[in-house]
Amino acid sequence: MSLTDASRARRLARPVAALGLGLVTCVTGFAAPAQAADAATLTGVILGVGADETQRMVTWYSSADTVQAAQIAPAAQVVNGEFPAGASSFSAVGGANIATSGGYNRHATLTGLAENTTYSYHVGSDGNWSKTYTFKTQDFDGEYDFLFLGDPQIGASGNVANDQAGWADTLDVATKANPDAEILVSGGDQVETANTESQWNAFLAPEQLRQVPYAATIGNHDVGGKAYEQHLATPNTDRSASYYVNGNPTSNTSGGDYWYMYKDVLFIDLNSNSYTSSSGGGGDEAHLSYVTDVITKHGADAKYKVLVYHHSIYSPASHAKDADNKVRRVDFPTTFSKLGVDLVLQGHDHAYTRSYLIKNGAKADADEQPGAADVYPGPGGVLYVTANSASGSKYYDITAPDNSGTSGAGNGPDPLDPTRYWYNSVQNQEHTRTYVKVKVRNDQLVVENIRSEANVGSTVDKVTVHPYHGEGQQIQVRVPKAAPGEFGWTIDGKNGLVDLGTAKDNDGKYLGATGSINPITVKDTRSSLSPWSISAAVGDFKDADKTFSGSFLGWTPAVATAGAGAKAGTAVESGLNGGEGLSVSRTLGQADPGHEKGEAKLAADLDLKIPSSVDQGSYRATLTITALSS
Numbered sequence: 001m002s003l004t005d006a007s008r009a010r011r012l013a014r015p016v017a018a019l020g021l022g023l024v025t026c027v028t029g030f031a032a033p034a035q036a037a038d039a040a041t042l043t044g045v046i047l048g049v050g051a052d053e054t055q056r057m058v059t060w061y062s063s064a065d066t067v068q069a070a071q072i073a074p075a076a077q078v079v080n081g082e083f084p085a086g087a088s089s090f091s092a093v094g095g096a097n098i099a100t101s102g103g104y105n106r107h108a109t110l111t112g113l114a115e116n117t118t119y120s121y122h123v124g125s126d127g128n129w130s131k132t133y134t135f136k137t138q139d140f141d142g143e144y145d146f147l148f149l150g151d152p153q154i155g156a157s158g159n160v161a162n163d164q165a166g167w168a169d170t171l172d173v174a175t176k177a178n179p180d181a182e183i184l185v186s187g188g189d190q191v192e193t194a195n196t197e198s199q200w201n202a203f204l205a206p207e208q209l210r211q212v213p214y215a216a217t218i219g220n221h222d223v224g225g226k227a228y229e230q231h232l233a234t235p236n237t238d239r240s241a242s243y244y245v246n247g248n249p250t251s252n253t254s255g256g257d258y259w260y261m262y263k264d265v266l267f268i269d270l271n272s273n274s275y276t277s278s279s280g281g282g283g284d285e286a287h288l289s290y291v292t293d294v295i296t297k298h299g300a301d302a303k304y305k306v307l308v309y310h311h312s313i314y315s316p317a318s319h320a321k322d323a324d325n326k327v328r329r330v331d332f333p334t335t336f337s338k339l340g341v342d343l344v345l346q347g348h349d350h351a352y353t354r355s356y357l358i359k360n361g362a363k364a365d366a367d368e369q370p371g372a373a374d375v376y377p378g379p380g381g382v383l384y385v386t387a388n389s390a391s392g393s394k395y396y397d398i399t400a401p402d403n404s405g406t407s408g409a410g411n412g413p414d415p416l417d418p419t420r421y422w423y424n425s426v427q428n429q430e431h432t433r434t435y436v437k438v439k440v441r442n443d444q445l446v447v448e449n450i451r452s453e454a455n456v457g458s459t460v461d462k463v464t465v466h467p468y469h470g471e472g473q474q475i476q477v478r479v480p481k482a483a484p485g486e487f488g489w490t491i492d493g494k495n496g497l498v499d500l501g502t503a504k505d506n507d508g509k510y511l512g513a514t515g516s517i518n519p520i521t522v523k524d525t526r527s528s529l530s531p532w533s534i535s536a537a538v539g540d541f542k543d544a545d546k547t548f549s550g551s552f553l554g555w556t557p558a559v560a561t562a563g564a565g566a567k568a569g570t571a572v573e574s575g576l577n578g579g580e581g582l583s584v585s586r587t588l589g590q591a592d593p594g595h596e597k598g599e600a601k602l603a604a605d606l607d608l609k610i611p612s613s614v615d616q617g618s619y620r621a622t623l624t625i626t627a628l629s630s
């Protein structure tokens with residue numbers, strides 16, 4: 001008997017697998033004593049994302065160059081605005097603002113946050129603290145929602161007050177409708193004029209920006225000054241010359257690429273203003289190196305990979321045919337497909353677009369229908385979304401396709417509806433403010449564009465992305481924090497995640513979870529009637545740097561549909577009490593020499609038993625399937 005070739009193994013194999021969980025952390029903030037009272041005026045406070053769900057960053061302006069900090073404590077311990085003696089203090093860093101901004105900027109990183117806690121915080125120094133603000137943390141693991149907000153561009157209408165009102169109303173409507181949304185992701189262009197502080201003040205006015213972390217994105221209207229960087233500190237930010245449009249980070253310009261991991265979603269945010277090296281920066285090539293590097297280092301820890309940048313490459317309106325966007329449209333997509341990016345969030349064209357799944361710069365599946373409710377990216381399919389204006393300061397009307405082609409840089413028509421661009425499944429412009437809600441689910445990303453005025457809360461578009469799980473089967477089980485929780489199951493027949501749900505305690509002896517693999521169909525119509533077997537082994541279960549052995553997984557194979565002489569393999573017990581379980585290759589099914597021709601469906605019930613000592617988390621493992629025949 002010999003190994004079949006890869007393509008045969010692939011045909012026979014349909015994957016399985018994994019699970020995940022979160023961990024409890026406690027506040028371990030270090031004390032950085034603030035100095036004596038000073039007269040600094042503290043303004044523009046904004047809460048930002050940190051490097052992961054256990055962190056936040058706070059940024060503000062100060063009128064004086066004094067030693068400052070952010071102080072934080074569980075809200076329950078803050079009485080009448082008085083922080084407890086044990087409050088954590090995080091030293092602020094920063095520098096002098098450019099002359100047109102005046103004053104100084106400060107930011108501090110809050111680390112070691114605990115799950116499911118409401119915190120109070122303020123910034124400044126002893127005797128001169130800002131107002132007290134609050135934010136809450138939620139489970140550090142599992143499903144969550146975030147909101148994506150396009151181009152507030154305060155001042156674009158010519159009336160800052162009107163733009164501020166629209167921005168404030170969208171934030172108000174969106175956060176009231178989604179009180180548990182965990183991040184406000186920016187599509188860029190916070191303001192109309194980069195260094196105009198009155199516009200920044202209007203942008204920063206809504207209280208939600210001190211309550212829900214904001215993930216900043218730089219737009220073309222932000223890039224021409226330092227105010228963007230002064231106001232919006234971001235984590236893991238690479239401020240190398242390559243990520244600045246002019247290659248000069250110390251000039252009066254903002255830039256940098258950054259990334260963060262939030263509850264198993266890897267976000268990478270790019271300064272798309274820099275797209276060509278001819279202006280001095282590293283252009284798209286530098287961004288692609290950055291994205292590749294970050295995904296190579298951290299992609300394996302992520303269940304989803306989301307890119308964010310300002311200049312939409314698949315948009316429907318005024319900027320659709322821009323020469324610079326055509327460059328990006330050629331430069332970006334193939335690498336994004338290759339790297340397994342799930343979702344790209346963009347702005348700039350002030351009109352809503354949801355693309356078809358795009359693979360290597362072309363429509364992945366010619367048969368994907370406009371407005372499809374469910375999409376299946378397979379290997380390399382990427383969904384691109386462009387947000388409309390969140391403030392209503394400016395809208396661009398939809399433009400018509402031309403004859404420049406239906407792939408790559410082309411702006412040609414969609415054969416399924418020639419009024420739309422070839423790359424757009426949905427394009428919409430109602431001159432109505434909207435925001436995009438993204439639901440991060442166990443085995444789905446749900447993207448919904450929602451109106452924040454006129455028919456408030458109504459849906460413009462909604463699509464569910466069903467991620468690709470590769471050629472093996474991915475198995476998932478969620479290990480609960482302490483007490484056992486409820487089970488949840490999702491098996492969709494399209495090689496969806498094999499979700500073992502939340503493991504249940506078994507009299508304190510072990511945590512148990514069960515499920516079934518996605519069935520495997522075996523077809524053998526050869527005249528040789530040669531024997532065959534299908535076997536599989538599972539790797540370790542992992543959640544970031546936590547792991548447990550695949551030997552804890554056992555199974556009971558079965559022939560679900562008889563044929564091709566199929567016989568089920570022998571049941572294998574979990575290795576909880578010794579033994580290797582499915583960590584070594586085991587037979588799922590096989591047929592003896594001279595078997596009948598035909599087709600069989602092989603199934604297996606999975607039985608996971610893990611020690612009660614395994615840390616909470618959402619662990620995944622891959623079941624690798626091997627086909628053997630002579």
Ligand SMILES: [Fe+2]
Nearest residue numbers: 189219220348
């Ligand atoms: Fe823009």
